[in-house]
Amino acid sequence: MSNNSPTVKFCNGQQIPIELHKVRIVQKLHLRPIDERFQAIQKGGYNTFLLNTKDIFLDMLTDSGTNAMSDNQVSAMLQADDAYAGSQSYYKMEEALQEVFGKQLVLPVHQGRAAENIISQAFIKQGDIIPMNYHFTTTKAHMELNGGTIFEIFTDEGLVIKSSNPFKGNIDIAKLQSLITQYGAEKVAFIRMEASTNLIGGQPFSIQNMREVHKIAKENNILMVLDASLIGENAYFIKQREEEFKQSSIQDILLTMCGMADIVYFSSRKVSSTRGGGICTNNHDLYMKMRDLVTLYEGFLTYGGMSIREIEAMAVGLRETLDETVICQSPSFIKYAVDELDALGVPVVTPAGALGCHVDAGGFLSHVPQKEYPAGALAAAFYIISGCRGMERGTISSVRLENGEDLLADVELLRLAFPRRVFTLSQTMFVVDRMNWLFKNRELVGGLRFVEEPKVLRFFNGRLEPTSDWPQKLIAKFKQDFGDSL
Ligand code: F0G
Secondary structure (H helix, E strand, O other), X not given: OOOOOOEEEOOOXXXXXXXXXXXXXXXXXXXXXXXXXXHHHHHOOOOHHHOOHHHOOOEOOOOOOOOOOOHHHHHHHOOOOOOOOOOHHHHHHHHHHHHHHOOOEEEEEOOHHHHHHHHHHHHOOOOOEEEEOOOOHHHHHHHHHOOOEEEEOEOHHHHOOEOOOOOOOOEOHHHHHHHHHHHOHHHEOOEEEEOOEHHHOOEOOOHHHHHHHHHHHHHOOOOEEEEOOOHHHHHHHHHHHOHHHOOOOHHHHHHHHHHOOOEEEEEHHHHOOOOOEEEEEOOHHHHHHHHHHHHHHOOOOOOOOOOHHHHHHHHHHHHHOOOHHHHOHHHHHXXXXXXXXXXXXXXXXXXXXXXXXXXXXXXXXXXXXXXXOHHHHHHHHHHHHHOOEOEEEOHHHOOEOOOOOEOXXXXXXXXXXXXXXXXXXXXXXXXXXXXXXXXXXHHHOOOEEEEXXXXXXXXXXXXXXXXXXXXXXXXXXXXXXXXOOO
């Protein structure tokens, strides 16, 4: 085993991801009987966001704010220098950001979408366009709120579920060129690249691709904005998959990526296992366009809506992003789950990416029409039969158009997140086993419909109901096969 690859080979030849950490603080979990899980999902309007964690066994909703902190992060929190202005803790964080992202000017914000709000307000005018590899829900909402239109110009391979393409998060250069020609460079607010493209299965882009995008951006005098929320994992995949960087350090890869972006922003709920977020740049004019919005919406410039304790932990967490044994923990467990499910014939997004194992609900529940939300139905069904909570990433996470129809999502995914260093291998094996059972019984799962539908970001608080009594039938089959077992 090399020290940067957390897998070991067993005598039978099998490669197993191994935990390169020991567990010193633990939290008790409950695996409730299936009837109680059924009651819980009914109470939660068949929306896994509305479940109470007391009813959840493995919480695979997201890695956002749920990655395990290190001992060094927790101990740093005790050193917090509580001050409204000029806190030493802030300067530690600023220094960490300068070192890790290579950007000198830093604006703290309370989480990633706050950075999106500020960047959108500062740089998007009514009628502008924003080309990007793919949108994230909150990103799109803020950009549209400020009068922008987003264009997703991923390569054709980006949405192919079963693929061996190592960089499905790449931007299609020809599509970028033609957008600029069609609208004119002055209409492009900026080009956004999202590291480890979240909504298409945590898929990375390559440095080669970023270089090509950067060249076009510079030729046309267009800003480049990098969403670095999942940058550690993207850098890890570059090291694994891009020949030129096989011998590079993660730090060099991060500096190369960030060096091409005029603005780097992030949710530190993801990147540094804490809460909070930030915006970084080396350009003073850009900094000044955003600075006063931070004090207006977030807080003073040395805390930006974050607690000082979290700022301390963030400084440590950012530096830990440079440690390959830390950032590869989640991808290696995801790869294990994806490879096992793939071998069992369960449709999953390949190659394995960052953040989570993404089950292709469209393929899994091909009998459920897209307007009955197969990804939402799969999330509810999987919770009922396993107690594990995943997140719908399909049409429920999309929007309703003015004509009353759903804007159907490009892909219907159930995301089973693997927060960094949280789950064990036996828990991962349980997930694979129950998903395999559900796949064999997939015909029993039906669709969902909205009973309460918020106008903005409806997936968070929306309530749904099953289109038939399919949950009861699924539960009866579960009891028949598993008896009293949870
Ligand atoms: N950008 C990306 C790529 C994200 O994944 C997220 C959040 C945000 C921005 C917004 O950051 O939540 O701190 O405001 N992703 C979480 C997820 C919510 O579950 O994937 P935030």
